[in-house]
Structures are given as structure tokens and as C-alpha cells.
Amino acid sequence: MRFEGILPAVTTPFDRDGAVDHDGLRDNARWLLGAGVHGLVGTGTMGEAGSLDRAERRAVVATLVQEAAGAVPVVAGVSSGTPATSIAFAADAAAEGADAIMLLPPLGYRGDDAEIEAFYRSVAAATELPVMAYNNPDASGTDMAPALVAALAGIDGVVAVKECSGDVRRIAAILQATDGTLQVLVGGDDWALEGLAAGATGWVSGVAVVAPALCVELWERCRADELEAARAIYRRLLPLARFDMTPKLVQYFKAGVDEAGHAGGPCRPPRGSLRDEEHAALREALRLLHAEVAA
Numbered sequence: 001m002r003f004e005g006i007l008p009a010v011t012t013p014f015d016r017d018g019a020v021d022h023d024g025l026r027d028n029a030r031w032l033l034g035a036g037v038h039g040l041v042g043t044g045t046m047g048e049a050g051s052l053d054r055a056e057r058r059a060v061v062a063t064l065v066q067e068a069a070g071a072v073p074v075v076a077g078v079s080s081g082t083p084a085t086s087i088a089f090a091a092d093a094a095a096e097g098a099d100a101i102m103l104l105p106p107l108g109y110r111g112d113d114a115e116i117e118a119f120y121r122s123v124a125a126a127t128e129l130p131v132m133a134y135n136n137p138d139a140s141g142t143d144m145a146p147a148l149v150a151a152l153a154g155i156d157g158v159v160a161v162k163e164c165s166g167d168v169r170r171i172a173a174i175l176q177a178t179d180g181t182l183q184v185l186v187g188g189d190d191w192a193l194e195g196l197a198a199g200a201t202g203w204v205s206g207v208a209v210v211a212p213a214l215c216v217e218l219w220e221r222c223r224a225d226e227l228e229a230a231r232a233i234y235r236r237l238l239p240l241a242r243f244d245m246t247p248k249l250v251q252y253f254k255a256g257v258d259e260a261g262h263a264g265g266p267c268r269p270p271r272g273s274l275r276d277e278e279h280a281a282l283r284e285a286l287r288l289l290h291a292e293v294a295a
Helices: 022-034 054-068 083-095 113-125 146-152 169-177 189-198 212-223 227-245 249-259 276-294
Strands: 005-008 040-042 074-077 100-103 131-135 158-163 183-186 202-205
Touching (some): 005 040, 005 212, 022 054, 040 054, 054 074, 074 083, 100 113, 113 131, 113 146, 131 146, 146 169, 158 169, 169 183, 169 189, 189 202, 189 227, 202 212, 227 249, 227 276
Parallel strands (some): 100 131, 158 183
């Protein structure tokens, strides 16, 4: 399976009572698909998966699969602290028609390389879905170095990695270590252009939930080797994209979705609301995003 282009890390909207807002989720998915994105990633870090119970996670995946209707792949985050729990999440995702799963190293435990490889091997062996490994040290507490990622590439079913360490050099290192057999996707928004230029097949993007069409255009410009045009787009995206590498990335992008007229809404605790000065910074980033269009 190929993971190419822009795959938004879809947020999970909640209603006033704190339940998953599936109507809002459907509206968001239709908007993203209408903008030309190349896939949807649900129940990940941006989707507040840690606050969702098993039934809610399954229902979110089902809604995204229904809206995608086979036009683009749906990737379901199945990260957890144990192989058994991730295997159960993967089974639910497969039953609802997801096309692939995305998996952090075990949460809550900094395993050594052998333990992490065993974790991925257990989950991959229990599902027929392709596995996208996910390296996000801030989210998992574990930084998977290129050598470990290359070892994971030797596991049947592990076909890609979302690289979110913040070090763009990792992309070239992983591609070299795996002879290009492992697909590497950019996982951090404020080094997306650098990552695509280094050979990433795509971008699992937070900023794409706010500015999907512009992210798609950036991808198309990169694919066409139109670097100057890509840089111009990237300059507009960067003020917003920089929120991705902060602890409040979900709050920022949900508020950005609200500003775009779609279903952002509140986060579940322990995430709170943006402070006034944070919301002002977001609005300034959005102003800069749209400034060239208005000029």
C-alpha cells in the first residue's frame, strides 16, 4: 500500500455534552476530501485518541470510512500501552473498513530496541492491515532512531513510518538505511517542505485540517519540482504550522477549524481552552495565511 500526498490528522469534534459529534466529523471529512486530500488519519494524537474509549474510537473510524467511501485510504491510530490493546483496536479498525493502522511504540514504557521491535511484531502479526510505525518522542516518550526504524521495516506488514522527531535529517537516514523500501512520511508541520524535498512520500499533517487545499497545492508543487512556488506556499503556512510542535497543537488546530467555519469545538480534559493571547496568535497566523490571497 502506498501512502502518498496529504493525509490530514483528523481532529475529533465533541458536542456540548462531551460526546463525539459525528455530524461535525462528517462535515469535516467532506470538506477535507473536497479539498483533494489523499487520505484521512483518525484516532491519532490530533484525534485525542487517548481520551476516547474503545467504542468511540471504533465509531470515529467507521464515520471516516463511510465518508471516504473508498476514494482515499483511511488510517486508524491504534496506539496503546500493550500489544493486546493495540491488537484489539486494530481488529475494530479492520472490521469498520480501515485501510491501514498507525502505531506509536508502547505508551507509558520506554522499552529497549528489542522490546519495541517485539511490540510491533506482535501487532503486525495479528492484523492483515498495513502498519505505519509512528515516531513521536513527545507523544510516546520514546525516540525511535533510524536504525530501529530500519529494523521495524523488516517486519512483515510494517510498510511506512510517520517521522515526527523534528529532525528532518531522519528522513534521508531512514531512506538510506532501508534502501528506500520503507515509505517515510513527514510528521511535523514546520519542516514539511524540507521533508518532502528529502524524499518523503507524503505528509501526515495537522495544519491540513485548517488549510487542506493549500497543503495539497504544496504537495503538487513539490511533486512537479516547482520549488519557488512551493516556498511561497510554505511561507504562508508556516506561522500556522509552527503550532503543530507545541503541547497545545490540538487546541490550536481545533480553533483553526472553527475559524474556517467547520467543526472544531472543545477538547476533552486534561486539555483546556486557548488563552486570549494564544487565540490572538492563532488569528494572526490565519491572517498571514490568507494575506496573499487578499492582496
